[in-house]
Amino acid sequence: MRLANSMELTAFDGQRFWFDPGALCLEFLLTGGEGELARWERLHRPDDLADWISRSRAGITGPCAVTADELAAARRLRAAVQRLAVRAAAGSRAFPEADLAALRTAAAPSPALPPAPFLVPGLERAWASPVTGSQFVSAVARDAIELFGGPHLDRVRMCAGEECYLLFFDASRPATRRWCSMERCGNRSKLRTRRDRAPYPRATAPE
Template sequence: MTMATGMKLSAPGRRSFRFDAGTLCLELLLTGGEGDLAQWERLHTPGDLAAWIPLSRAGLGDLVHVSPGDLVTALRLRSAVQRLAETAASGSRAFSAADLATLNDAAAAPPPVPVIGPALERAWASPVTGTQFLSAVARDAVEVFGGPAVDRVRMCGGERCRLLFLDTSRPGARRWCSMERCGNRHKLRTRRDRNPAD
């Protein structure tokens, strides 16, 4: 289920930048969160989740019907993925049993069903439900946190940046959410520290 190569992100008063979370489950984290992430919350209604799904790498377009129960599941799943990703990025594998159970519960539902059309184009059996989409997210998370990819879950190395991503680079050396944002800031800061007269 991989299609897109990143999302355009922006904060008030700042330039937008492209961020690639590397995987569907970490992309869901871009919709907000709890605590200090609540200021970025995008999922207030089922319609908000339905509007966000076509932006994701799932490639489902605007075919997804989201119920109020799906929104509750999405928020619970997102919180679990956030905690699992932060734990993995810290180098620990001490995952919460409750968070793993949340993944397993969502993954147990049937995922979207791929079909092939008359022009040999790949599509999805319609209608797709929010439950099916969330199953795809949870199954993606099971693959990430239950396999070797867990060692490539990273948090951006930028100051005050908490974006999490799967490092899909060949050498596994990605440090920044985006070179045009935090990577560039780090370069400028390093240059200033070396040449204070500049």
């Protein structure tokens, strides 16, 4: 079932499911990463980032212009957010200074102002265009600063599914979310409990 702000992912075994990472900066992690995550890389060229921006929960519509330098900055920021989120999900509060500095640099108000929204008649939101890669990087960094510096750091979690490494912010009222998706890891856990089945191959990848 498609929920607002979810992205469709495909698991190793071909199952497609909807995943809501709960925050823009965590959603951005679905585009790939460094090391082992490099095999999921989706941002090869500047246009890949421009395309992703327009499909992200940032809600940005209209043209995006991304340079090669901006793509590199976005990937650096993504690696920092990944490391911070993994630590937060493990209950650690010891965040590497280099990663915090990466957030600070990326969020810096000048020249990387976040995308500028405005209202058009009919009260729809539009964006001063083109939205640049630097503006988007700044928006992701500010989102990460709010998340990691906010009062609900304990809601940054890694899916409890075996060998599922998806990170999300638990925005549920009771704060009891354990799974990337009930369709995926939630159901598989239920099945396993019920039938004591061997687990499926488990890692998941962005579509």
